Every structure is written in structure tokens, then in C-alpha cells.
Amino acid sequence: MGHPPIMLVSANTWEGIKEMHARNAVFRAVENGFSLFRQASRGRANAVDHQGRTLAATDYFATGQQTMVAYVPTRGVTTVYSVIGDAFAWLCVAALAAMAAGCLGPFRRPGR
Template sequence: MRRAGAADAGILLVGANTWEGIKETHARNAVFGAVENGSALFRQASRGRANAVDHQGRVLATTDYFTSEQQAMVAYVPREGVATVYSRIGDTFAWLCAAGLAGLAALALRRRIGVC
């Protein structure tokens, strides 16, 4: 997903095969990945929930393997995505937060031991 965002992919095509108990969770997680990368998503599911969303996560079409007789889905998905902070810097912010936490923990440990 990160490479798709860095490459300014306009549409993500995702294949899925889930089971009934987790179909909603998997469908929502795929949408989150598309939104953070600024891409539209067309997620085909041979079992589970298939969905198409734009770069803002708005549902354009959806179908459920377990409840729909019709297993074909047609949606007009935007071809162009948008740039997002995550697609540009990736996990850099998360790694900086982890490094800051490690630094604060080391400082607290030094003060507790009495080195400072």
C-alpha cells in the first residue's frame, strides 16, 4: 500500500477472499488504506464484501457474497487520486514518535538512577 501511495496510484485493485464473520472488518480496513494513500479502491471479494470507494472513503458500490444473488458489481471509480501526508512521508512520523518515547524513557531511567 505504501508503494502505491508513493507512486501516486489513482486506483487500488484489491482481491480478497474472507469468511462471513470478518467480512465487514476486512472491507473497512481496505477502505482505510485507500484513504490514507489518497487512492480510489475497487475491492473484489470472491467470498465476503466487495466494495468500491473514492479517495475520501465514500462508498460507490458494494455487494455481499453471502446475501446477494447478483455477484457482479459495476461502479464508476475516479481515476485520479490525491496526495496525502502519509503517501509522502509514510511511517516517518510513527518512527519519530517511537524514538522520542525511547529518549524520554532513557531520560527518566537516568534520573531515577541518579546519573544526572
């Protein structure tokens, strides 16, 4: 496996975006097939497994307890994204560019 089975992420967000940042980190963990332990000096700290299941969470703004303990799996899985990365997205961009070039090819006037 070419990627780490656990990703450690440090964060420092403000209250208005704490949930969005925590969810985005979970999405990236699932996308890449690894467990995540995301500590937050301010914001929402969370630990999830490679399938996105929450193992522990704490919120800096909602609790006085700032310590989080979680048993995080040390084995990840290989996902399609972890193998090919953004290759599919870049192929789509290349296809769009090729189609645009085909449409904007040599400009011909009608009747000539």
C-alpha cells in the same frame, strides 16, 4: 504522484469479519488518497473513491448476484500520509525511547 490512482485489492474472508475488512480497506484508500476496487471471492466487495464514498458494493453471503460494476475515478490526491508514511509514528517511538533512556539513565543512590 508516486502512488497509483486506483488500488485493486483481492479478498477472501469469512462472514464474521467481512465488514471489518471492507472498512479497513476503505480507510487505507482514503489515507493514501486513491480510489479502491476491492473484489471479494467471499465476503464484501466494494468500490470507493479517494474520499471513501461508496460507489458500489456487493455481499457474497447476502446476494445471489456476484458481479459488481463501478465507475471509479482515475485520479487520486496526495495526502500527508502518502508523502511521509510512518515517519511521524517512528519519531514518536524514538522520542519515547529517548525519554525512557533519560529516566533510566545512570542510577544514583540518594545521598551519594
